[in-house]
Every structure is written in structure tokens, then in C-alpha cells.
Amino acid sequence: MVDEKTKQQQNNNPSSNNLKLPGPLSGIGGQTKNLTESYIKNKAEMIAKQAAKKLLEKGAAFLAANPEILIIAIIIIVVVALFLIIITTIMGQNNASGVNAQPGPPPSQGQILTCLSNDYVSCLKQDFNIIVSGDRGDDLSRIYQSFAYAGQSKQYVNLLTNGGQQLKITMNYNSDGCHGDTRGFAGTILISGAGLCGTYSLPTFRYLLIHESGHVLNARNRQLFYSYPWSTYNSLPPDSSCYDQGFIKSYALRSGVNAKDESFAESIADSLRPRSNSGMIPPAQTINNFATECPATYSWFETNVFGGYTYF
Amino acid sequence: MVIYLSFATKNTTHQSQNQNQIPTPIINSHPTPLPSVFTQSYNNFNQLVPGKSTLQDIEKINGPAISSAKDGNKIYLHYQTPSADYQNIAAVKNGVLYYSLENVFGDYRGVYSDYTTAYGQPNLTLYNKTSTDSEWFIFLKQGLGLEVGGNDITQIVYFVPQSKADFMTNIAPELNLTDILPVEGPGESIKPF
Numbered sequence: 187m188v189d190e191k192t193k194q195q196q197n198n199n200p201s202s203n204n205l206k207l208p209g210p211l212s213g214i215g216g217q218t219k220n221l222t223e224s225y226i227k228n229k230a231e232m233i234a235k236q237a238a239k240k241l242l243e244k245g246a247a248f249l250a251a252n253p254e255i256l257i258i259a260i261i262i263i264v265v266v267a268l269f270l271i272i273i274t275t276i277m278g279q280n281n282a283s284g285v286n287a288q289p290g291p292p293p294s295q296g297q298i299l300t301c302l303s304n305d306y307v308s309c310l311k312q313d314f315n316i317i318v319s320g321d322r323g324d325d326l327s328r329i330y331q332s333f334a335y336a337g338q339s340k341q342y343v344n345l346l347t348n349g350g351q352q353l354k355i356t357m358n359y360n361s362d363g364c365h366g367d368t369r370g371f372a373g374t375i376l377i378s379g380a381g382l383c384g385t386y387s388l389p390t391f392r393y394l395l396i397h398e399s400g401h402v403l404n405a406r407n408r409q410l411f412y413s414y415p416w417s418t419y420n421s422l423p424p425d426s427s428c429y430d431q432g433f434i435k436s437y438a439l440r441s442g443v444n445a446k447d448e449s450f451a452e453s454i455a456d457s458l459r460p461r462s463n464s465g466m467i468p469p470a471q472t473i474n475n476f477a478t479e480c481p482a483t484y485s486w487f488e489t490n491v492f493g494g495y496t497y498f
Numbered sequence: 499m500v501i502y503l504s505f506a507t508k509n510t511t512h513q514s515q516n517q518n519q520i521p522t523p524i525i526n527s528h529p530t531p532l533p534s535v536f537t538q539s540y541n542n543f544n545q546l547v548p549g550k551s552t553l554q555d556i557e558k559i560n561g562p563a564i565s566s567a568k569d570g571n572k573i574y575l576h577y578q579t580p581s582a583d584y585q586n587i588a589a590v591k592n593g594v595l596y597y598s599l600e601n602v603f604g605d606y607r608g609v610y611s612d613y614t615t616a617y618g619q620p621n622l623t624l625y626n627k628t629s630t631d632s633e634w635f636i637f638l639k640q641g642l643g644l645e646v647g648g649n650d651i652t653q654i655v656y657f658v659p660q661s662k663a664d665f666m667t668n669i670a671p672e673l674n675l676t677d678i679l680p681v682e683g684p685g686e687s688i689k690p691f
């Protein structure tokens with residue numbers, strides 16, 4: 187049973203009339219509104235058709251009276267169409283060859299990277315995944331330049347950054363001498379006596395850093411290190427005279443360190459310049475030309491570490 | 499019975515998983531001549547059982563040693579590897595294998611993460627006294643030590659499971675390992691050239 191109040195609400199609610207007037211214009215007076223709109227629509231269509239017909243008739247009459255304009259119009263349309271076709275074809279070829287697909291070619295072998303922004307912290311991170319603590323401006327620049335020089339070989343950079351772990355360099359100024367201490371497996375290089383190191387020429391500073399980087403490269407590419415035929419080279423000609431007690435003779439020490447580890451790191455540093463002598467006092471000995479005095483070792487590192495790139 | 503079967507199945511599954519993670523080829527005859535490619539497996543050192551394998555077992559599984567040396571009550575058998583720079587060693591004490599050291603040149607023994615997945619974190623981290631280019635991880639309960647660079651395994655030492663104190667006394671000195679990180683000193687100082 188429905189009470190009176192409910193019946194009144196149903197009568198006053200337009201949606202309750204949907205059985206009589208379905209559709210978007212449903213409601214009281216909806217049918218009248220439909221008829222009016224239909225009439226207006228039909229009238230407008232008729233007027234538009236008549237106007238278009240008149241326009242076409244006038245246009246045809248004009249072109250019939252002036253045929254040269256018709257020919258010029260056709261020529262313009264054809265020329266524009268051909269132009270569009272040619273442009274589209276050229277763009278399609280460029281995309282197919284990847285010219286537009288690449289942001290730009292990678293730096294070529296032999297190119298020394300530069301840090302245009304002079305923000306060496308960012309450049310070291312971006313180009314070599316290196317972070318430096320002890321942020322003296324001069325050192326940052328020289329560290330970047332050292333790795334940029336070695337980085338002329340893209341393979342060297344790839345091997346150094348293999349695994350994606352950061353290389354952390356700490357500059358320690360509160361110590362004597364100038365030497366490096368590397369935890370290859372941890373990816374850390376500690377440069378002690380950085381104050382003195384800072385007075386050395388860039389090639390000498392670079393020699394130290396790249397030697398230390400050789401330990402990191404070793405740790406990150408153990409199978410490569412294992413394939414370095416160290417005992418063959420240090421015991422047989424033509425390279426045996428280039429080694430002393432198993433050490434590449436330009437290296438400073440002969441005991442307390444691993445001869446193969448140090449020879450590997452030293453050879454990477456020696457590959458960047460012909461003449462080397464890290465300690466300048468015995469037992470370190472001068473190699474006057476790494477390529478000719480140690481041809482097998484030089485060739486192995488040139489091929490396997492530097493991807494065929496030569497620095498001198 | 500059902501419980502026993504269930505438990506046995508679980509154990510078998512676990513072993514299969516471990517075998518998938520850490521390659522352990524079953525080879526019962528001694529190895530053929532060394533492969534020319536470094537990255538191929540070339541020995542059966544992983545088939546020796548420290549504390550059980552006898553001298554005869556070692557030669558049966560890995561062939562005759564290229565040289566041997568006696569030191570006190572131990573005999574050290576040296577085996578060739580694909581690199582002239584390294585030799586594998588089987589140390590025999592009182593007639594049975596005391597420990598063995600295998601050089602690894604490829605991923606045929608798996609990678610480091612395979613071992614931590616199977617065994618958890620190592621009990622010890624050690625360093626070679628003369629090298630800072632790699633580190634060693636020791637799994638005492640499994641009787642296994644790995645020299646690792648990155649995720650690559652480059653040496654494995656197999657030994658009888660033992661305590662940390664025993665390992666540091668008995669095995670670590672033989673392998674020149676220490677738990678103190680070695681430091682390169684000023685002797686390596688570079689000078690202007």
C-alpha cells in the first residue's frame with residue numbers, strides 16, 4: 187500500500203513519467219520542443235544547400251569565363267603535393283637509418299673528454315663513476331684530466347666501471363710522501379701525501395692514479411687479470427729483461443706486495459707513456475720505451491685492456 | 499611415514515636447488531688434458547672430500563700431480579692449471595686430504611651470490627697478506643672458502659668444517675690469509691720523473 191505523500195512525490199518527479207516520454211528531451215512539453223527543433227534544422231539545411239548551389243554555379247561560370255586561372259590553380263596544387271611527398275620521403279629515410287633515433291654519436295676512440303662546466307665533481311661522476319673526497323679544486327681538475335687521458339681508450343673506461351660500483355678516491359693531505367693505497371675489491375683509492383702529489387706534474391700525478399686504477403680494474407675483471415700471462419712474460423724473452431724479481435721493473439717495490447698484482451697495475455700506467463720509473467731510486471728501474479723494451483707485455487695490455495688504442 | 503616422506507622430499511628439493519645454484523658436475527675419472535680455453539672447467543677438485551679422500555682417491559679423481567713436496571707430516575700435491583701463473587694444491591695430512599685449493603677461471607663453479615643464496619652470509623672475510631685486489635669469504639660450516647672479485651670466484655679452498663679459531667690457526671696461514679686489511683706503505687711512493 188502506498189500512502190498519499192509517496193503518490194505526490196511520484197507525480198512531482200519528472201523521472202517517474204519516463205514511460206510516456208523516453209529520451210533526452212523527456213519531461214513536460216518535450217514533444218513540442220522536438221518538433222520545433224526539427225523544423226529549424228530542416229530550414230537551415232535547405233538554405234545552406236541553396237547557397238552552396240549558387241556558389242558553385244557562380245564559380246563554374248567564373249572559371250568558364252577565365253580558363254587560365256583554373257590551369258594556374260591546378261599547377262599550384264600539383265607542385266605543393268610533390269613538395270610534400272619529397273619532404274615526407276626524406277624524413278622517412280632518415281628515421282629508418284637511425285639518424286634521428288640517436289641523441290648523438292658516443293665519443294670516439296682517442297678523444298680526450300673535457301669537463302666544459304668545470305664542475306669536476308659532476309664530470310668525474312658522470313664520465314667515470316668516480317667520487318672524490320678531499321675536494322681541493324686543483325686536485326679534482328687533475329684527477330679528471332688523468333682519467334680523461336686514460337679514457338681515450340673506451341675499453342679501459344668500460345673495464346674500470348665494470349659492475350657499476352662507484353670508485354671512491356680519498357685525498358689525504360696529512361701524511362708524508364706521495365703514494366697510493368688501493369682496496370681493489372672495495373673500489374677505493376687513498377692518495378696519501380696529496381699535498382706533495384699536488385706539486386708533481388700532471389703526467390707524474392696521472393701515472394700514480396692510473397697505476398692505482400689498475401688495481402681496481404683487476405678486482406672488477408678477475409678473469410681478465412687471470413689471463414695475463416705474467417709468469418711467461420717475466421721468465422722468457424723478449425720481456426724477461428723488463429721484469430725484475432717478477433715485478434715490472436719500473437715499479438718501486440720488490441717485496442711485501444704481490445708481484446703479479448703490481449705488474450698488472452704498473453703495466454696499465456706504463457702503457458700511457460713510453461718512459462717510466464715510479465720510485466726513481468733502486469730497486470725501481472727506468473723503462474725507456476715500454477713498447478719496445480717490453481713488447482709482449484705492452485701488446486697484451488694494448489689489446490686486452492686498451493682495446494687496441496695506443497697512447498704513444 | 500607420511501611425515502617422513504614429506505621431510506625427505508623437502509630435503510631432496512632443497513638439494514636440487516643448491517645443485518642448480520652451485521654447479522657440481524659428477525665426474526669420476528681423472529680429467530683429460532687441460533683445455534686451451536680458460537673459461538672451461540678443467541679439474542675435479544670439487545669432487546674431493548677433505549678428511550676422507552685418500553692419496554689414492556686424489557690421484558684417481560684428478561690424475562697424477564705434476565709435482566709434490568713434503569713438509570713435516572703433510573704432503574703437498576701440485577696440479578697444473580690453464581695458467582702458468584697458478585697451480586692447484588691438494589694438501590694431504592696423515593694419509594687423507596687436509597685441504598685443497600682450486601683456481602677458477604670461469605663461472606663453471608657458479609658466482610659468489612650463488613653461495614650466499616645457498617649458505618647465507620660467510621662467517622669470515624679475509625685478505626691476502628700481499629694483495630688488496632681481492633678478498634676471501636669463508637663458510638666454516640660448509641668447509642668452503644672463496645676468493646672473490648666483484649661476483650667472480652677466482653679460487654676455492656675446500657677444508658673440513660671447523661671453528662673460526664681452528665681455521666685461523668690451521669688453514670689461513672697456509673693460504674697467506676689474514677683478517678687484517680693489508681696497507682700499502684710509503685715504500686711505494688712515487689717521485690717526479
